[in-house]
Amino acid sequence: MDFPILSFITFLPVLGLLVILFLPKESHRNIRGVAVAVTVVQFIFAIILWAGFDPSLAGINAESGMQFVERVQWITIPQTPWFGEIRIEYFMGVDGLSMPMVLLTTLIVVVASLASFSVGKNLKGYFAMFLLLDAAMIGVFCSLDFFLFYIFWELMLLPMYFLIGIWGGPRREYAAIKFFIYTLLGSVFILLVMIGLYFSTTDPATGLHTFNMIAMMDPANVASDSIFGGIATTARHLAFVALFIGFAIKVPIFPFHTWLPDAHVEAPTAISVILAGVLLKMGTYGLMRISLPMFPDSMLYFQLPILILGFINIVYGALVAMAQTDFKKMIAYSSISHMGYVMIGLAALNPQGMNGAIFQMFNHGTITAMLFILVGVLYDRAHTRGMDEFGGIYNKMPVFSFFTIIAFFAAIGLPGLSGFVSEAFCFLGAFRTNVFWASLSTLGIVLGAGYMLWAFQRVFMGKLPERWEGLSEINLREILSLAPLAVVVVVLGVQPGIAFNWFSNSMNHLVEIVTSSARVAGLM
């Protein structure tokens, strides 16, 4: 590949950041303009990436299957008799698993930068942190070297802390530090497993230990006497659990979810959009990219508990969402519930489930982003989020209600919108694995309809209280931030084959790796 498109997409926001740092802090228009321009250019390049993407290549554990690969030596430390050489590479590439995520991230970031116009103070700092976060997110999805992955992963934490803590709601400090510490705790467990994997794996090409994720996925590269050698050993199971905790905190999976309601509610609208739209996907992406291919034996061992945790997410999240009176908090809990669908699809370990899981990741990103923008629109005008305080908004703001209907029904899983297809596939997969828990999980759909429709009734139907007589309709900028998402939701609902085309080969291959690799022989 001549033009390093992945690095370009990753580091373009950093360029934008530098430009913004040199702009005078009063020139709000220019700062916003630069941010939107950068994100739009990023999105255009992501489309170019899509256009050049070959869906027939499966990737996952074969470098030949990865596309747009960039691989350069980064850190090389020559050998001493007792140390061995260290080589860390800058290794980026996409396959069917990461390409949809890159597409999702760039789309969400454009939408979020448009939604960020409601931020009033310290725009320079806000957009600087925003763009840094953007770069880190794309970097996570494109990295194929574990060290690089980890650096991008951790790089997300500090901007999020500042974005929530400076521009957030009344309890922003608490929410920010809770998010930071919680996520850091998960990350350090990932760090330990990363180091363990480094010492266990040798790169066949160089004979040295390596952070190369693809090399780590091949059991032939793992020495049988190393920490993670062998099959289904205690060390491997412990490592899987450590990785799982690290990723579960991000998803978030019950019981590691308690940071999410606070972070979502206190964050400014655009940051909630990014948090729900992209950051939550990183947890499941990590599971699919790292945990499943590298520890398939442990995944099989823990398959049922993970399925049950997914079920708990779905039903518990839905029940708590139903109890909420704060609009944003309700959507936050509905996020937990919808990520539960991803988990049961993932834990199903069959092609339907896995394809459903990644499609649900993509859809949840778009749908929840819409939901948070909608809440933001209402909050910007009313400065309150209590659902019982509203009523009759449907007649006051009909265009707004139109988008809300699309978003709500997509979240419920109405056929014709994208949410239905992904949830259906997740259930298809889960049913084949464990009928009992999958059947119980369908309760989540009913509950989902319950809280969503009830919320719609409380806010949009009935009588409009007098204080809201002056509410203005949704404006053009807000429509521009919602429309792309709405289009995607509808198009993918009617023609999901477009999306399946992207990732089905890769996900089928992933299932194959997990269920039939040499590691797993004899365990199934």
Next chain:
Amino acid sequence: MNEIIQTSLPFLWPELTLAVTFVFTLFLQFAFKKAPMRSGYVALAGFLVVFFLLGTQGGEEVSVFGSMLAVDSFAVFFKYLIIISGILVLGFSLQSEEIRNNAEHAGEYFAFIVSMTLGMFLMAGASNLLMMYLSIELVSLSSYVLAGYLRNVERSNEAALKYVIFGAVSSGLMLYGISLIYGLTGALDIYGIREVLASGAIMQGSWAYATLVGAVILIIGGFGYKISAVPFHYWTPDVYEGAPITITAYLSVASKAAGFAITIRFFKVAFLNTISPNGTWEILEGMNWELIIAVLSVLTMTLGNLVALWQDNLKRMLAYSSIAHAGYMLMGLVVATDNGITAVMVYFVMYLIMNLGAFYVVMVVAQKTGSEDIDDYRGLAYRAPWIAATMAVFLVSLTGLPPTAGFIGKLWIFAAVLSKPGFVWLAIIGVINSVISLYYYARVFRNMYLRQGEEPQPIAFGNRSIAWSLLFAVPTIVLGLYFGPVLEWAKNSVTLFLR
């Protein structure tokens, strides 16, 4: 006798230069009656000469003065760390108002910094127990005076007194331990001790063996005091808080470095059995030294981090944070291989940069706002953006988040711990401690960025302050991404002189 001196001296140009610098600084202060801070420039000139002369020491391993001092790449590595921090601390001192306001004795201040440096150089190379004691005493005595330099500040006097008492007791205990070892082995130099222990003269289970264990524990007490390991750390918070901030910075970095150098050398050489080809040592059978050091490490990290959570004074918080960092470095010591030692050395380089940077910012902020309280850092980001930004970089690095140097240091320590079977629990405790430390480091940048102070006017830090803080902040980030040279330097410097 003469011959020994004649053959040894040429290897010790840096130490000789330091001695000469000490004399010059001390006596030239009478020439600088009008401008006492000028003695600092004399000291600085001497340090710069020493920095260049260090180049003559590297490359070969020799033992000089009849096994009193070893000149090897290990010692040279630590001497470089010490002299670089010395040069930087002299730079701080010349900018420091605390010192300027008490400048009548500035000549002595600078002279004692030089003598402390000389002591630390000797500590890094000491291979004879008596030399170890002597060099530790030289450093300690100089530090006692320097800690109490601010005569009019009660805290400073208190700090010095506590330091003297604690240091005297620790040194006394260490000396007793040394005398016991001499009695048991008949040798004072670590090579001789090793030979006696390796020959099996001291049987396990005998009284002699129990005495040996007791003696080593006493010596650990002495070394632990220097590196502020728990439970020998009690002097650290009070001394760090009361001493002038330049001295606190120097103690936290250079004194700790010298302490680690001497500890590593003592343990590695005296208790070494053989070096197998892949660099693993085999500690003499008997006591599970690795477990003992691991427990010390856990106590040090945990106590340092937990108590730092409650601090309101930033200097004191940084004191506890440096105790915690000593704990992380002890983890590297637990891994009794060259791998572990390399990790400790890399950590020290990163630690030097981020810690000195943090103390520098505390110094300049205290000079402008008159306060070292964390609460008074509120809104600093809006009043002094550059200073706040560099401080945020240092704090993030101290926590150990990528892409900073602190992360790389911690990464190598954890890698060393994980490469040794059976110590995964230590690594887990280490990472949990890192997460705990986030909370108190975050408190500072929370105050700086998320809160508004009472006075919103901008603080005009001069370009010099900003330039100096960038001098530390830029390497902190660069070394987080491009750390190859540091790792290589450390790897090549692990060779200790072994007879």
